[in-house]
Amino acid sequence: MSESPSAATLAAAAEAIAAPAPPADPRMAAAMTGMGVSWRAQQMPEQMAIISANGNRTYAALNARANQVVRALRARGMGVGDSLALICTNRPEFVETWAACARAGFRLTPVNWHLTAEEAGYIVDDCEAKAVVADARLGDQARGAAEMAPRATVRLAAGGAIPGFESYDDAVGVESGEDIDDPTLGSSMLYTSGTTGRPKGVHRPAAQTAATATINLFGYADDGTDVELCTGPLYHAAPLSFSLAIPLNFGATVVLMDGWSAEETLRLVQEHKVTHMHMVPTMFHRMLALPDDVRAKYDLSSLKHILHGAAPCPVPVKQALIEWLGPIVVEYYAATEGVGSFVDSATWLSKPGTVGKPFGPDQVRIGDEDGNPLPANDIGLVYIKAPEATRFEYFKDKDKTASSFRGEYFTLGDVGYLDEDGYLFLTDRTANLIISGGVNIYPAEVDAVLLTHPAVGDAATIGIPNPEWGEEVKAVVEVKAGLTPSPELAAELIAFCRERLSSYKCPKSVDFIDALPRQDNGKIYKRVLRDRYREEAAR
Template sequence: MSFEDAAAKGMVVAWHAARAPDRLAISSEQGDRTFSELNAQANRLVELLRGAGLVPGDGVALLCVNRPEFVETVMACQRAGFRLTPVNWHLTADEVAYIVENCEAKAFVADARLAAAAIQAASATSGLRVTLAVGGPIKGFASYDTLMARESGENVPNPLLGSQMLYTSGTTGHPKGVYRGSAPPASSLFAKMVETAQFNGADDVSVVTGPLYHAAPLSLNLLLPLSAGVHTLLMDKWDAEAMLRLVDQHRITHTHIVPTMLNRLLHLTPDIRSKYDVSSLRWVLHGAAPCPVHVKQAALEWLGPVVFEYYGATEGGGVFIEPAEWLNKLGSVGRPTAGVVMQIQDENGKELPQGDVGTVYFEAPATGRFEYFKAPEKTAGVYRGAFYTMGDLGYVDEDGFLFLTGRSAEVIISGGVNIYPSEIDQEVLQHPAVKDVATVGVPNPDWGEEVKAVIQLNQGYEPNEALAEEILVFAAARLATYKRPRTVDFADDLPRLETGKIVRRTVRDRYWQGEKKI
């Protein structure tokens, strides 16, 4: 079987296992797997799930930290035609339960470290045929290790390429599954990444820096190097000095990070940074959030011309820039890769000329176009004809390079994670003191943005520190940790349209322009 045939059937790991069976595929604090072992485990899980009645197209939910069983489940779904949904374990138990049920999971693989959320999700999901616990027991779940030991590790017959359906938080309501009914055309952005990464499976080592339930770590930290036969380390929790230690000890060559990580690495004291040899790094990819110019300049000065950047999202996109290009176009996120059609549009959908700031749109492919699972009204809300947007604002220069100037005030990006203000508004509004609220992202030197709630009080309440703290505690009890407001400001009134709708952008812009209060 050629590599191309193997890839078309989800059997890339099997292809590498046949050629380098004893090469490490993944290593982690919870154990290691050679390519042969990873391949065999993926085969066992396919047989286990098929035995439970799953057929191609069925959903598999995965609630798990960065450990070998996460990767085994990904690889099993890839070759069995299953639709995999990794679940963000930082969400509340209610949100986890919603996703597991909404994705129509027939199988649910969960980590014992996340037992409480797993139990609630399983009890709320009617279509489950099998629930498997990894890393220890979970009440009501079967043991992953016990059931896997009964299955054959031989390559599965009739492999069929599977799919992924990741969930992204919405500007309103529940998270949304990004679904594709058929495979999209081969990504030219991925092709550009492979071209610049220049992987050498025999010698290279990559490291996973973020949680694998996120689209970027899953695709770029894990699947991209593994598909090239590259040994990949899984970090359980990212830490700046710990990452440098891994780079030094394992001669790491490739990784993907977010700007917050770059910033934290650069803030290590010179004596700490000088303890570790990072000269092995050849390809440090970053994206998921805007990177301040001074941070990237400092990274290039330290690491050399090995820092690459992309712009895209779970829904799609495809913009890329190499180090030398960036040094000539400071602040740009790059140009569209081959075949990617990008437009800068005004509020009426008219394409703008070079240099004019508008909303960045991409043309969706004719086949494999994404939609939001079981949410046609939300799908319709992000498209203009064949074009869709992630809500970012920017312009294109005379050479076709994209510069981002801002984004929709409906999206906060903190540490590379999207946070949607209306979700937070809905919870804060339930506090009896709150008449109205505008949640916005405000500058944070480490995270890029942090969450702030700007509140208009009901009559009878006075703005003070004690009330602000009370509201923060109230919100914290109702929201996932990363969504919680970090600070509260009070305002006598909030800017509104004639319809009464709050103009969130006006609230946000005042903080970014240096004003402290509304």
């Protein structure tokens, strides 16, 4: 088992993020010009960089292909600062295009391919893409999206044909794979998930993003022996950084999953001797739900680090995972807009539920709506520090950017507190807050209790309209496979909560659902549930 991030390592990360500068180390200097893959290709050309169901790439092959993509795009009019939208599953062409944008000075926007054509088209148009690179498996979405983006005149289809698109292989294959002689660090602009409205492009300084990828937070051996399993779609900020950019910067092999399932994850860990993974709590829950005999038949001893974030993890779920796999779990608190904290297993076990101690002085603080600091253990909005030189901005939305900041700090609308030792605990998001009779109720606390009931597969607690109290607490529950919902089970769940929570926090009613509405990364779309019930109440 490797060590978790030390205080010194986290301090170095904080410094790099706050004041990024090209390091003296030639490997790091290469990363800061977008040529990190090139440096690796020189050092370990035959080392496997990418393994996937759609093909593999050595570092040499990946680097050559990235140079070819740059030249193909330049030949079609792309220049430094131009935007490229990437609508692509986890396949090698995604990585090639990402590496090309990083060295050509392009602004890359990976697009959520679970969206409808209209939703994807909004992003492709809003990011002002001049080029679209798309996976032929997503041809309908890609074609529809491109038609909504008149600037996107360069259109390349990978893995097959899309009407109105050029062949990616044909366009790229005729170009030279030699390193370009004028690398310019590119940037990325990812879009927020849109759980509280229209997705927004989040643009961060390129140097800051590149500097973050040069910090070895998670114990990579840096010798080609590590293997990263990419469990989530690369259009998300976390997999793009933690499962691709950082491991490739440290010479790891990245195994791309084409789709996630619990047992397939275990099989791939055994087959490829995976050392590192990034996951979300829903994945933990589903792996733990596998029968004991299924879990026991796979050798998972190669695992050194499991990184997780993206959504709150119920304490019992994480405790069970650590008991199974050992103290190799590292949690972070972050979003597309920035990073706040990390916590290793040993520290978390001493403070169950914490998302860690902020990794820089005053990096996180708790404040009221106006940003005024609150004392230890007082619940308020969570603010993350973002100095002027490194702060993000919402693309073409100065008002939203301004409303997110209070001086040097921004908030994502998360609610929590810092304890007397400076450890951060999250309670929920302001958008999920239930106000019943003037009292604040945080649904995540109720969800965590429900998930410990043996009949509950997953749960979402929401507020629904109540004429007397304003809102009342409702739990919407998926039961575990093989079980049948019933009024008796609903009553049992309410009683279960009453034994563990103050009565005012407990559900007044429980509804059962076959499948909770979710984002593809496992987060539950509580807004969809709330809207559904509010529409019914308004009829």
